[in-house]
Amino acid sequence: MLRTMSLRAFFSSSFNPSSEAGFSLLEMAIVMLIVGLVGGLSLPLLTAQINRAALVKTRANQEYVLNAIATYVEKNRIFPCPADPHVSGPDYGLEQKECQGKKGEGILPFKTLGISEVYAKDGFKHLMTYVVDPGLTNRKNQNLLQTVEGGQITVKNEEGDSILPQREKRRGAISPNFIAFLLISHGESGVGAFGGKGQSTKLSGKASPQKKENCDGNFIFIESHQSDDILRWETRDLFLKHYVRL
Numbered sequence: 651m652l653r654t655m656s657l658r659a660f661f662s663s664s665f666n667p668s669s670e671a672g673f674s675l676l677e678m679a680i681v682m683l684i685v686g687l688v689g690g691l692s693l694p695l696l697t698a699q700i701n702r703a704a705l706v707k708t709r710a711n712q713e714y715v716l717n718a719i720a721t722y723v724e725k726n727r728i729f730p731c732p733a734d735p736h737v738s739g740p741d742y743g744l745e746q747k748e749c750q751g752k753k754g755e756g757i758l759p760f761k762t763l764g765i766s767e768v769y770a771k772d773g774f775k776h777l778m779t780y781v782v783d784p785g786l787t788n789r790k791n792q793n794l795l796q797t798v799e800g801g802q803i804t805v806k807n808e809e810g811d812s813i814l815p816q817r818e819k820r821r822g823a824i825s826p827n828f829i830a831f832l833l834i835s836h837g838e839s840g841v842g843a844f845g846g847k848g849q850s851t852k853l854s855g856k857a858s859p860q861k862k863e864n865c866d867g868n869f870i871f872i873e874s875h876q877s878d879d880i881l882r883w884e885t886r887d888l889f890l891k892h893y894v895r896l
Contacts, residue, residue, distance in 0.1 A: 718769070723795075805832065827885050
């Protein structure tokens with residue numbers, strides 16, 4: 651009889667939900683509240699860290715592309731045309747044969763440059779836009795890069811002023827310096843980026859006026875904090891001086 655009572659006492663203390671060994675509903679609620687608060691504080695920090703890593707990756711890819719373009723210019727004495735983002739198959743990633751007018755804007759010709767498609771994208775995994783001054787791609791102007799007439803690309807600041815003031819050409823002097831090309835990362839949103847691989851439209855979504863200007867195809871671009879676009883551009887003279895060995 652005494653043994654039976656002892657067993658009952660053991661099981662009662664071991665498996666009773668209301669015993670000291672378990673958690674009450676109030677305790678569980680407090681634990682869940684703490685976990686929620688910690689998670690709420692950590693998520694913005696984690697998101698910011700991921701975005702910083704994507705920005706670093708974007709800058710690194712843009713620099714890698716600049717060096718690939720420099721290698722192409724050294725070999726061919728002209729700049730590469732963009733690749734047509736609306737084609738697919740074997741020609742996807744190859745430069746167009748000519749890029750006058752609106753064909754001067756497209757995606758990086760990564761196959762022509764001999765690099766992976768990975769470098770044609772930014773840290774957010776969106777294709778970067780590549781824009782080149784058509785005058786620098788004319789095969790009839792080989793070895794005449796410094797005398798080419800250009801100036802079709804305009805980059806402005808938030809106040810609407812051109813970042814590179816136009817200089818008048820003097821008789822007997824070389825053509826004034828101008829923007830040779832630029833790369834655009836369309837940021838975390840990706841709005842304005844080409845879809846690539848045969849897609850006929852750009853990625854859409856909410857866009858600021860500055861962002862809209864950077865993807866309307868008129869060769870005018872804006873560097874602005876009101877847009878998540880990341881522009882990397884080079885003038886002809888400085889690019890040839892610092893990146894290219896002619």
